[in-house]
Amino acid sequence: MQTERLHFPGETMAVRHALENLKAKVIPYLDSAEETSTVEIVLAEVLNNIVEHAYAVEEGWIELQFGKVSNGIEFDIYDEGVPMPDGKPPIPELSSLDVATDDLPEGGFGWFMIHDLTKELTYRRENNKNHLSFRLFVGKHLFAN
């Protein structure tokens, strides 16, 4: 797989469409439906975070690049929205679930899953852009002899 690039508006319906394009491009390289789930969950959370937070006030575009690396598939995502708070990705703890229904968490799931499923998650603010990169340990090539 050569490095692929998708460029789309930072809004929820465009993200849905981009996820479909991403899946179509990446599925031939994946080893199982489980891996496809991993890719879709992580990318949906990362891209929706950009729509909801980085572009909460002003709209903008998202650039997504991905390509095969020796230990999986590497993703680089750029946006021109507001920086992440504290200059780093949030690391939420999963709230206790052993609580009354009214006290159950309704959020915090996204970053929790991103941290759980990615490797080498890094965030940089460069040239007034947010740049998030990470690897997913997926791909047929990991299991090839």
Next chain:
Amino acid sequence: MHLTSTVKDNAIVVTVVDTRIDAAVAIKFKDSMRDETKEGPDRVILDMSNVDFVDSSGLGAIVAVMKLLKTGQLLELSGLTPTVDKVFRLTRMNSVFAIHLSVEEALASKAA
């Protein structure tokens, strides 16, 4: 957000017709669920067998729906497809809901 509902065996079965409960529709899903469950039996079974993707916004909306139910009403889930099941397991929300393989299995079991 397209939902259909029927009452069977003292349970209201709400079927999600859409294939995604994600950030684009989470609020509409919550509002539609409120309308579907405002009358009827205490047992609410959400049939998710058509849904192949739920993101964290969709998951938050399902939790919010449970909080909106009338006192005594209980939300149970059925028919989680593989990616949806993975989201519930990763976030441990599978420990919060009664989850059934299918609506038939849910109706055959006693209310949680």
